[in-house]
Amino acid sequence: MIKLYGHELSGNSYKVKLMLSLLALDYEWIKVDLMAGEHKQPEFLQLNPFGQIPLLVHDDIILADAQAILVYLARRYGGDKWLPMEAEPLSRVIRWLSTTAGEIRQGPESARLYYRFNVTSINLERANQKAEFILTQINTHLSNKNWLELGYPTIADIAVFPYVALAADGQIALDHYPHILAWCDRLQHLPGFVSMIGIQQPVTV
Numbered sequence: 001m002i003k004l005y006g007h008e009l010s011g012n013s014y015k016v017k018l019m020l021s022l023l024a025l026d027y028e029w030i031k032v033d034l035m036a037g038e039h040k041q042p043e044f045l046q047l048n049p050f051g052q053i054p055l056l057v058h059d060d061i062i063l064a065d066a067q068a069i070l071v072y073l074a075r076r077y078g079g080d081k082w083l084p085m086e087a088e089p090l091s092r093v094i095r096w097l098s099t100t101a102g103e104i105r106q107g108p109e110s111a112r113l114y115y116r117f118n119v120t121s122i123n124l125e126r127a128n129q130k131a132e133f134i135l136t137q138i139n140t141h142l143s144n145k146n147w148l149e150l151g152y153p154t155i156a157d158i159a160v161f162p163y164v165a166l167a168a169d170g171q172i173a174l175d176h177y178p179h180i181l182a183w184c185d186r187l188q189h190l191p192g193f194v195s196m197i198g199i200q201q202p203v204t205v
Contacts, residue, residue: 002027005047005055007034009116011109011162012066013054014196019070019158022192023077067097070155082155092149096156099134100163107131109163111170116198131172135180138164142179146186153190161187165199 004020004027006013020027032038032053040051048055048064056063056072063069074082084090107130113119114127138160141148148156165184167174174181187193 001058003030003057004028005030005032005044005057006053007032009197010034010053011112011166011196015066015158015162016054016056016069016073017196018162018194019073019082019155021194022158022190023073023082024192025073025077067101067159070097070159074155081152082158084150084154089150093154093156096148097159100159103130103134103137104160104163107134108167108170108172111172112163112166113170115171116169127170128172131167131170135164135167135172135174135177139177139179142183146183148183153187157183157187162196162199168200169198 002020002025004013004016006016006029008014008031017029032044032055034053038044039048039053044055045051047057047062050064052064054064054066054069056069061072063072071083083093107127110122110127111124111131114122114124138148145151147153148160161184164174164180174184188195188199
C-alpha cells in the first residue's frame with residue numbers, strides 16, 4: 001500500500017495526489033498538521049529528516065520531495081506516457097521540474113505563502129516580479145502547444161500546474177495569460193483529475 005503524508009493546503013502534496021489519481025492508484029492519505037508543527041516532530045523526522053511534506057512511503061521505499069515522487073510514480077506506473085525514456089525529451093521534461101523548484105517557487109508559490117499563510121518574511125515585490133516573469137514565459141511557451149512538452153501531458157505539466165493554478169491565493173491574476181488558462185482547463189479535463197481548495201473549476205465542459 002502506498003502512503004502519502006501531506007497537508008490539504010500544500011500545493012506540493014496536491015501534485016502527488018493528482019498524479020496518484022491520474023494513474024488510478026490506491027493510497028492512504030495521512031495528514032501532517034503543519035500548523036501544529038507535526039512535520040518537525042521526532043516521529044516524522046525519522047521518516048524525513050528535512051521535516052518537509054509531501055512524503056511517500058511504498059513498502060520499504062521512503063521518498064521525499066514532490067518532484068522526485070512524481071518521477072518515481074511516473075517511471076514505476078506510467079511507463080513512457082508520463083516520463084519519456086529518450087534523452088532529449090526526458091531532458092525537456094526535467095527542465096520543467098527544475099523550473100518548478102526555481103522560478104515558480106520564487107514567484108507564485110512565494111506570493112501564495114505571503115498571503116495565504118502570512119509568511120511576511122517573504123519579499124513580496126520580488127515574488128511578484130518573479131511571478132510575472134515566469135507566467136509570461138509559460139504563457140508564451142504554450143501559445144502554440146497544448147502541453148508543456150511532447151504534445152501530451154507529462155509530469156512536467158503535473159509539477160508546474162498547482163502553484164500556477166493557485167496564483168489567485170497570492171493575489172496574482174491569470175487574466176492576462178490566456179494560454180495558461182486554456183492549459184489549466186485542458187488539464188482539469190484529464191480522466192482522473194482531482195482538484196484542491198483554491199483551484200478554480202474549468203470554464204468549459
